[in-house]
Amino acid sequence: MIYELPAYQPVPWQKPKPLVVAARLIIFISSVFAAFAPMSAQSGGTVQEKPIMTKHPFSVEHVRIESTKSFADVRVALEGSVPKLDPTLLKALADRDVERASREKEQGPELSIFQVRDHGALLAIAGKAHNALKYDIGNPVTASLMTRYQLSAALYAPIRVVLYENDAGRGVFEYDQPSTTFGQFGDERVTAVARGLDAALARALLGAAE
Numbered sequence: 001m002i003y004e005l006p007a008y009q010p011v012p013w014q015k016p017k018p019l020v021v022a023a024r025l026i027i028f029i030s031s032v033f034a035a036f037a038p039m040s041a042q043s044g045g046t047v048q049e050k051p052i053m054t055k056h057p058f059s060v061e062h063v064r065i066e067s068t069k070s071f072a073d074v075r076v077a078l079e080g081s082v083p084k085l086d087p088t089l090l091k092a093l094a095d096r097d098v099e100r101a102s103r104e105k106e107q108g109p110e111l112s113i114f115q116v117r118d119h120g121a122l123l124a125i126a127g128k129a130h131n132a133l134k135y136d137i138g139n140p141v142t143a144s145l146m147t148r149y150q151l152s153a154a155l156y157a158p159i160r161v162v163l164y165e166n167d168a169g170r171g172v173f174e175y176d177q178p179s180t181t182f183g184q185f186g187d188e189r190v191t192a193v194a195r196g197l198d199a200a201l202a203r204a205l206l207g208a209a210e
Helices: 018-043 071-081 087-094 098-107 119-126 140-147 151-156 178-185 188-209
Strands: 062-070 112-118 132-138 159-165 170-176
Touching: 062 071, 062 188, 071 159, 071 170, 071 188, 087 098, 087 140, 098 140, 112 119, 119 132, 132 140, 132 188, 140 151, 140 188, 151 178, 159 188, 170 178, 170 188, 178 188
Parallel strands: none
Antiparallel strands: 062 170, 112 132, 132 159, 159 170
16 A cells, blocks of 8 residues: 655744734843843942941930039039130141140140030920020040041041020039040040040039039
């Protein structure tokens, strides 16, 4: 018995639709860009890294000094015993005037008032205007002895001190003990200087409160 194979019938070629061709082309181009994009970014140094935030707790010793004198008298006593900062000292430090810095360290005032802000006036918006002043008190030379080792220490230099009038009309100082705020950095070179600030600040504020 002889079998005959059916004659070959070619499948007629169909022209692909334009939309199908376009879709395939887009997929192909996208895959090529996706493959080369990471290499291009790395070679060009354009890789974007996200910022890193870290947190750590630390203990602070808060100090409160209540005077038997009025707010006004305490203010006069403080501003009479602690001078305003001499702006030429800041320029001397910026100009690397070692001689001036040494002289200030040995003979200059322990502390100076950098700035005074009338915080009580802000309460007028709430109908509660009050006697309350915020002082920035410190020593530029002393600050440089700490920030040269830990730049983050600039966060607490100068020291913030608030003087306000309590309900009895007396002046009250409050501040955070420098050795505890600066102590968070774990650098004894910084903490040792801060302990000196503890003593200097206590002398100035107790003297004004007496």
